[in-house]
Amino acid sequence: MDPGPAGAAGPAEPGPGVRGAGPAAPASSLAVAAVLPAGGSGERMGVPTPKQFCRVLERPLISYTLQALERVCWIKDIVVSVTRENMEVMKDIIQKYQHERVSLVEAGVTRHRSIFNGLKALAEDQPDSKLSKPEVVIIHDAVRPFVEEDMLLKVATAAKEHGCSDYDLEFGTECLxxxxxxxxxxxKLVEGSPDLWKVTYKRDLYAAESIIKERISQHICIVMDTKEDEEHVGHHLEEMLKNELNHVKVTSGPLCHAGRDLxxxxxxxxxxxxxxxxxxxxFEETKKLVNMLKESHLSVLYPVIVISVHFLDYKSVHFDHKMENLMQIRELAKEVKERNILLCxxxxxxxxxxxxLQDSLRQGATVITTLIKERNSAFIGQLLVA
Ligand SMILES: Nc1ccn([C@@H]2O[C@H](COP(=O)(O)OP(=O)(O)OP(=O)(O)O)[C@@H](O)[C@H]2O)c(=O)n1
Ligand SMILES: O=C(CO)[C@H](O)[C@H](O)COP(=O)(O)O
Known part of the structure; x- marks a missing residue:
């Protein structure tokens, strides 16, 4: 959405999607739709692929924007304007990432014409159209992936309730x-949040990637292969991780619990x-966990990282034997990479x-934290040592 006028709304946060959660729908069940202009060529990005289709953590940028809008349950329809040559690309994205309530129209030669084509599709009320005519249309650039529901709500509500003030006409955008x-x-001009920035240059893709990485690293689940025991080395590691990962939610327990609560x-x-x-x-426990993750389809939208932690205790198991077992990680990681699960x-x-021991655990916690925050594919299938 544009950072301004009513009837034009900014992009939503690409938070992983519980669809339809969040603030209440606009008063009196206002019929709201959205138009996403996505017909540009992204000249300033300087790459052959239009920026809306450039990948961020392996997923096209526009998919994050769609996700941000479609999880707002009171937005009934989302119309995306794309060029004829990218129509199939867009259909594949909708199918692969399971987007809902999305219709496509052909883009125009300018952004305004692309928006107009989207509006026409919503206004036409054709008998065979699955679109219903809305009262308010939110216009949101496909290349602004971070938009929150409360911002969309403010814009939709303002579109319904407000008139145009002298102030807005004086200081608002040309669009007003x-x-x-x-x-x-x-x-009515609605003040946008700093998150509403537009991906314009190549560096913006890196910025978007680091914002998304940070957001998906806010919750960690620790699975133990033993029962809860305060003196257990695994629990010492857990405590260290909690220290390293301030403000991060940590859920922990044996796999049987995690399985039940997965x-x-x-x-x-x-x-x-x-x-x-x-x-x-x-790797039995790790394999079980990975299988559960595969079944959940959790990794369709974001890469899921799994770190299989083992201990090198010379007394209990022969080193060569241990290493031989652990090197199986390469094959396992290769297999699950296909499913967007990053195993290290x-x-x-x-x-x-x-x-x-405390030193080792501290180093281990630092490595785990870095792997989670960076999600660097170079470490997939590697056995790191702390
Ligand atoms: N004929 C056009 C031109 C632009 N847009 C869309 O309008 C939004 C904002 O435009 P802008 O950032 O200017 O995108 P581009 O025109 O693609 O970029 P550039 O100006 O660098 O070429 C983008 O989602 C873009 O795809 C569109 O739908 N139809
Ligand atoms: O970045 C943009 C287009 O490149 C903005 O979204 C645009 O400037 C807002 O325009 P309008 O006044 O038409 O809503």
């Missing part, structure tokens, strides 16, 4: 003047899992000396 001059429509953990938008294997050098291994040295 145009609306009044040509449509005799009174407009649906809830997924609903809570957890994209980071640490599987702590103290009892064995096998971490071997933590487990000395008898208490102080040295």
């Amino acid at each position: 003047q145009l609306a009044l001059k040509y449509c005799h429509v009174k407009a 649906q809830q953990i997924i609903l809570e938008q957890c994209y980071s899992f640490v599987c702590v294997n103290v009892m064995t050098s096998e 291994g971490l071997l933590i040295y487990y000395p008898q000396d208490e102080r040295k």
Whole structure:
């Protein structure tokens, strides 16, 4: 959405999507639709792919914007204007990322014409059209992926309630003047949030990526292969992780609990899992966890990271044997990468000396934190040592 006039709304936050949650719908069930102009070529980006189709964490940018709008349950229809040559690309995106309530129209040669084509589709009321005529249309650039529901609500409500003030006409955008001059429509300027910025240059794609990475790293689930025991080395690691990851929500417990509660953990938008294997050098627990994640389809929208943590205790298992087992991580990681699950291994040295053990655990916690925050695909299938 544009950062301004009523009837034009800014882009929504690409938070992982519980669809339809959030603020209440506009008063008296206002019929709201959205038009996303996505017919530009992205000249300033300087790459052959139009910026709306450029990938951020392997997913096209426009998919994040669609996700932000479609999770707002009171937006009944979303019309996207795309060029004829990109129509199939757009259809594939809708199918792959399971977008809902989205219709496509052909873009025009200018942004305003692309918007106009979207508005016509909503206004036409054709008998075979699945679109219903709305009272308010939110116009939102396809390349503004971060828009919150409360901002959309403010814009939709303002479009319904407000007239155009002298202040807005004096200091508002050109669009306000145009609306009044040509449509005799009174407009209201709604202050946007800093999140409403537009992806314009290549560096903006990196900025968008780091914002998304930060958002999906806010919740971590730690799975243990043993029962709860305060003195357990896994719990010491958990405490260290909690120290490293200030403000991050940590859910922990044995896999049997996580298994039971996994649906809830997924609903809570957890994209980071640490599987702590103290009892064995096998990957059985990690495999079970990965299978559950595969079944959940959690990784359709965002990469899910799984860190399989093991301990190097020379006393209990022969080193060669342990390493042989652990190297299986490569194959397993390759297999699950196809499903957008990023699997890495971490071997933590487990000395008898208490102080040295604390050092190892601290280093382990730092490596885990970095892997979660960075989600760097170079580490997939690697067995790191702390
Ligand atoms: N004929 C056009 C031109 C632009 N847009 C859309 O309008 C939004 C904002 O425009 P802008 O940032 O200027 O995009 P581009 O025109 O693609 O970029 P550039 O100006 O760098 O070429 C984008 O979502 C873009 O796809 C559109 O739907 N139809
Ligand atoms: O970045 C944009 C287009 O490139 C903005 O979205 C645009 O400037 C807002 O325009 P309008 O006044 O037409 O709503």
